[in-house]
Amino acid sequence: MLRIEDLHVKIGDREVLSGINLHIADNETFILFGPNGSGKTTLLMTLMGFGNYEITKGRILFRGHDITHAPIYERARLGIGMSFQRPPTIHGLKTRHMVRMCARDSEIDVDALARKVNMDEFLERDVNAGFSGGEIKRSELLQLMAQKPYLLLFDEPESGVDLENMKLIGHTVREVLTGGIEPKPNSSMKQQLVLKRPVSGLIITHTGYILEYLNADRGQVLFNGHLCCEANPRNILDHISQYGYQECVRCLN
Amino acid sequence: MEKIDLKDFRFTGSTLGEIADLRTMDAADKAEMLMSGIDVEERDRAGTYLQVDHGRVHCKSLQQGVEVLDIKEALARYDGLPEYYWTQVDKDKDEFTRSAAGDLHGGYFIRTEKGAKIAEPVQSCLFLKGDMVGQNVHNIIIVADDSELHIITGCSVAHGSKGAAHLGITEIFVGKNAKLTFTMIHNWAETTVVRPRTGGVVDEGGVFVNNYVLLKPVKDLQSYPAIRLNGRGAVARFNSVIVAPAGSHVDTGSRIELNAPDTKGEIISRTIASGGTIIARGFIGGNAVPAKGHLECKGLILGGGVIHAIPELLGSVDGVELSHEAAVGKIAQEEIEYLMARGLDEEEATSTIVRGFLNVDIMGLPKELQDVIESTISESQKDMF
Ligand SMILES: Nc1ncnc2c1ncn2[C@@H]1O[C@H](COP(=O)(O)OP(=O)(O)OP(=O)(O)O)[C@@H](O)[C@H]1O
Ligand SMILES: [Mg+2]
Numbered sequence: 015m016l017r018i019e020d021l022h023v024k025i026g027d028r029e030v031l032s033g034i035n036l037h038i039a040d041n042e043t044f045i046l047f048g049p050n051g052s053g054k055t056t057l058l059m060t061l062m063g064f065g066n067y068e069i070t071k072g073r074i075l076f077r078g079h080d081i082t083h084a085p086i087y088e089r090a091r092l093g094i095g096m097s098f099q100r101p102p103t104i105h106g107l108k109t110r111h112m113v114r115m116c117a118r119d120s121e122i123d124v125d126a127l128a129r130k131v132n133m134d135e136f137l138e139r140d141v142n143a144g145f146s147g148g149e150i151k152r153s154e155l156l157q158l159m160a161q162k163p164y165l166l167l168f169d170e171p172e173s174g175v176d177l178e179n180m181k182l183i184g185h186t187v188r189e190v191l192t193g194g195i196e197p198k199p200n201s202s203m204k205q206q207l208v209l210k211r212p213v214s215g216l217i218i219t220h221t222g223y224i225l226e227y228l229n230a231d232r233g234q235v236l237f238n239g240h241l242c243c244e245a246n247p248r249n250i251l252d253h254i255s256q257y258g259y260q261e262c263v264r265c266l267n
Numbered sequence: 268m269e270k271i272d273l274k275d276f277r278f279t280g281s282t283l284g285e286i287a288d289l290r291t292m293d294a295a296d297k298a299e300m301l302m303s304g305i306d307v308e309e310r311d312r313a314g315t316y317l318q319v320d321h322g323r324v325h326c327k328s329l330q331q332g333v334e335v336l337d338i339k340e341a342l343a344r345y346d347g348l349p350e351y352y353w354t355q356v357d358k359d360k361d362e363f364t365r366s367a368a369g370d371l372h373g374g375y376f377i378r379t380e381k382g383a384k385i386a387e388p389v390q391s392c393l394f395l396k397g398d399m400v401g402q403n404v405h406n407i408i409i410v411a412d413d414s415e416l417h418i419i420t421g422c423s424v425a426h427g428s429k430g431a432a433h434l435g436i437t438e439i440f441v442g443k444n445a446k447l448t449f450t451m452i453h454n455w456a457e458t459t460v461v462r463p464r465t466g467g468v469v470d471e472g473g474v475f476v477n478n479y480v481l482l483k484p485v486k487d488l489q490s491y492p493a494i495r496l497n498g499r500g501a502v503a504r505f506n507s508v509i510v511a512p513a514g515s516h517v518d519t520g521s522r523i524e525l526n527a528p529d530t531k532g533e534i535i536s537r538t539i540a541s542g543g544t545i546i547a548r549g550f551i552g553g554n555a556v557p558a559k560g561h562l563e564c565k566g567l568i569l570g571g572g573v574i575h576a577i578p579e580l581l582g583s584v585d586g587v588e589l590s591h592e593a594a595v596g597k598i599a600q601e602e603i604e605y606l607m608a609r610g611l612d613e614e615e616a617t618s619t620i621v622r623g624f625l626n627v628d629i630m631g632l633p634k635e636l637q638d639v640i641e642s643t644i645s646e647s648q649k650d651m652f
Contacts, residue, residue, distance in 0.1 A: 062608055065600065086607035087616075102602045106623025115619070116609045140623070157609060 015040050015214040016061075016165055021072035023053075023060050030056045032239040034072070038165070040212035041193060043228055045219060045247035048236035049259045054218045055099070057236065058167045061216070062096045063089050078162060091118075095163025097154040099170060103142045109153060110137040116160035127159050131186055147174025155186050166190055166215045172223045184227030191215050191228065222251040237262040270324050271460050271487065276432045277361030278370055281320035283396075283437060289317065289325060295426045296394070302483075302517030302643060303421020303452045304636045305392045315368025316375035316391040320400045322369045323373045334376070334385030341376035348376075351407050355438040355466030363434045363462040367403040368470065374404035374435070377413040379445075388417040388450075388633065395424040395431040395443065404424065405436040408449070412442035412470075419636065430458040430486075439467025441475050441499065442504075450478040450632060452640070455485035457514050463490045477521065478630040479507040482643045484515045484543070490547065493522040496530040504533045505549075508625045511572060512650045520548025520577070525558035525587070532560040537625050540572025541650040550579040553587030562591035567598060567624060570652040598624075618648050 016038040023031040038044045048054050052094045060067040061074060063086040075081045081089050104112070113124050128134040131152040136145070145153055151171065158166065171183055193210045217224060225247055233247030235254075242262055243250060253261065286292060289307035292300075297307055306312055314328040314335035328335040342348055358368045375391050393404055410416050424431055433455075441447045455461060469475050475494055494503045505521040523532035534549040551560035566574035580589040598620050606616035627640050 039516060064604055065423055085613070086604055087610055087612045090608055090610040096608055098605065098608075102599060102603055102605055104605070104620060104623055106628065108627035112609070115606075115611060161609060 015042070015077060015212060016216070017075040019073045021060070021073070022070045023056060023073065024068045024070050025066055029070070030239055033061065034241055036234070036241060038214050038216060041214060042232065043215035043217065043230045045217050045225070045230045045233035045250075046236055047219065047233060047250055047254060050220050052236045053239045054236050055169055058096060058169055058216070058218065060085060061089075061167060062094060072142050075199065090161070093164030094166040094167065095158045095161045095165070097151070097169065097171070099156060099173070101142050101150060101154065103140065105140055105143065107141050108137065109133070109139055109141050109156075112141045113137070113157055113160045116157045120162075122160050124160070128156055130159070131156050131182060148176060148179045151175055151183055152179070155183065155190070158190055159186070164211065164213055166213065166217075168215065168217045170220065172219060180223055182223055187215075187217075187224065188227050222247070225251070235259070235262050268408055271432065271462075273366055273401060273432065275430070276399055277397070278366070278372075278401040278403065279321065281397045281400055283319045283324050286317070286324040286527065289315070296396070299423040299426060299454060300392050300394065300421060302639060303392055303423045303454045304419040304450065304639065305390055305421050311387050311601070312390050313385045313387040314377070314389040316377070316389075317394065318373045318392070318402075318404065319396050320402060321372040321395045324533045326375070330385060330387065332380045332414070333385045333389060334378045335389060336376040337466070338374040338376045338407065339371065341407070348407065351393065351409065351440060352405075352606070353438075354434050355468060356464050356606045360464065361398055361617070364436065364464050366401075367434050367436045367464075368407055371405055371544055371581035372403045374406040376407045376414070377418060378409040379411050379416050379548065381411040381442075382413045383411070384415040385417070388419045391418065391420040393420075393422045393433065395433060395590070397431075398429040399431065399622060401432040403432070403434050406445065409437050409440045410442055410445040410447045410473075413444050413448045414442070417448040419450045419452070421452045421454060424456045426457050428456045428458055432460045433462070435463040435577060437463065437465040437492075439465070439475070439494070441467065441469040441473040441501075443470045444472040445470070446474040446476075448476045448478070450630065451480070453479075453481040453485065453488070455488070456482050457484045460486050461488040461490070463492075465490070465492035467492070467494045469494060469496050469498060469501040469503060471527075472500045473498060474501070475503045477503070477505045478632070479509070479519075480504070480640060481509045481517065481519075482640070482647050484512050485517065486514070487516045489518040490520060491520050493524070495524045495526055496532065498525050499527045500529040501527060502531045505535065506630055507536040507538075508627055509536065509545060509547070510538050510644075510647050511538070511543030511545045512647065513571070515543030517545040518548070520546075520550065522550040522552075523560060524552045525555055525560055527555050528557060530555065532559045534562045534564075535629075536564050538566040539621070539625070539651065540566065540568045540574045541570045541647070543570045544573040546575045548579070549591070550581070552581040552583070553589050554583045556584050556586040558587055561591040564593040565609055566595040568595065569597070569621070614652065617652060618645070621648060621651065632646065
């Protein structure tokens with residue numbers, strides 16, 4: 015699905031990512047940890063192709079395409095979908111219209127999708143205008159459900175979300191990642207995955223709440239622009255909550 | 268802004284005579300009128316007034332409760348309309364008002380009956396067809412107590428016009444608990460000079476909503492409608508959407524005076540300079556309490572040009588609440604990238620943002636008119652990027 019090779023990224027004069035190597039397989043969900051300011055958001059923004067993030071070295075391959083220098087919309091059309099942490103308000107653009115544009119040429123039932131994330135009342139409002147933190151998350155997910163990406167990039171799904179909405183968001187992220195397929199007793203999950211389109215995830219979390227809703231396969235810690243400590247995400251989380259990120263310093267040196 | 272010399276224009280001699288069926292007009296003229304919101308079929312319209320150059324060609328009311336007359340006829344029938352005629356605009360204000368006062372060519376007189384709620388809009392078009400024609404019109408709108416009316420008035424000029432001048436006086440009277448929505452769509456040409464002079468008054472509980480749309484080039488336009496809210500609880504709202512491509516000089520704004528308690532005034536303008544010059548004015552005066560006024564003046568410069576925003580607030584009593592918000596800038600890169608991350612290419616993203624910025628939606632126009640405006644916006648975007 016995604017292969018990142020020796021990626022170096024600068025913001026202004028400062029190198030924020032220094033030689034990232036990462037492979038995410040089809041149908042795999044990868045969890046990214048790391049202290050504040052370590053470069054997690056930068057990695058996501060670079061994968062999406064935003065202007066401020068200058069790639070000085072390395073490559074990004076997505077579903078067989080070298081997208082290192084591709085424009086944002088091309089990445090989106092190839093199937094990268096990102097949930098923004100602080101998306102801008104677009105005045106005069108109704109959320110309904112935005113969701114329809116996300117689907118491009120495919121037919122979608124905007125109202126039905128909106129009901130799934132409790133956003134039906136927001137469809138006639140301007141995109142993100144006065145949305146609360148939790149509402150933004152649901153609005154982003156609504157757009158992503160319409161967009162149907164192959165790779166879901168999600169920066170801190172928990173931030174600003176109450177417990178009840180966390181459940182809704184958790185289930186919805188899971189649905190986007192599994193393409194709506196849940197385990198059934200009569201056929202193995204593996205068989206079903208062969209039939210469906212592959213969807214992978216790259217999710218940043220500090221709290222790990224989202225892990226309760228997903229089958230997250232692998233995780234890693236981003237520390238000071240370097241990736242390290244690959245393990246099962248739950249183990250990483252336990253480790254960090256016990257020892258903090260100090261261990262990473264040792265492991266890197 | 269160049270000086271306009273009225274002597275360059277012909278103020279006599281161009282009258283067409285009656286056009287009974289608007290569908291018989293030539294296709295190019297019809298296309299121009301359609302862009303100004305005129306439905307030549309006259310379906311879903313409560314009446315029509317159409318003037319070409321120096322005289323009326325079509326005038327009728329299609330619905331009970333609303334009177335649509337040629338102003339000349341109305342002046343003759345109602346003893347010169349002394350309570351209305353030249354009461355809201357000063358005859359001696361400038362050479363343009365004097366021209367309209369000295370040699371009246373036409374204009375409409377539209378009046379509702381007390382309590383009549385006219386569901387369909389009355390449409391009007393003041394059309395400039397001949398080359399170097401000067402047109403003097405005087406319009407009077409009276410919305411009687413407890414009645415409601417929507418007027419869609421378009422001004423157009425024939426395709427390929429070498430030059431024309433439109434001087435238009437409009438006087439507006441909104442009665443007690445009455446509501447007038449007045450939608451004006453200007454559809455001029457690179458060679459047209461335009462000097463509307465508009466004034467009006469709103470009585471107790473009355474509502475005046477003014478929508479103004481200018482998307483096509485115009486050589487030189489200056490307009491500054493002034494509305495006085497004289498009755499308790501009166502409300503006025505101006506929404507303007509203005510695009511000035513290269514060669515256009517547009518000096519426009521609105522003025523609201525809050526002269527009674529519980530009055531409210533709002534001026535919202537969205538302007539885009541794509542090579543031309545826009546002076547976006549706005550004035551709200553608060554002279555009674557409680558009263559509220561808000562002015563919002565936002566401009567984008569896309570592909571050159573000048574925007575000069577001049578929002579003015581004047582409070583003359585304790586407790587008045589007036590505010591304004593003005594911005595002149597560019598489209599935020601962050602917004603473009605957000606939409607691109609949803610699969611829109613840069614052009615789609617920019618045009619989506621521009622459309623949202625102009626936000627014609629808030630005018631609440633009939634669907635077919637909204638569609639015409641949307642497609643005109645798409646066309647005018649070619650100049651913007
Ligand atoms: N536009 C910018 N200009 C300058 N420095 C920036 C900019 N954006 C990010 N940085 C810096 O790059 C570093 C990495 O930031 P990034 O947002 O990727 O961290 P993060 O790992 O997502 O942190 P957090 O957990 O707090 O969200 C930080 O030191 C940050 O200050
Ligand atoms: Mg971050």
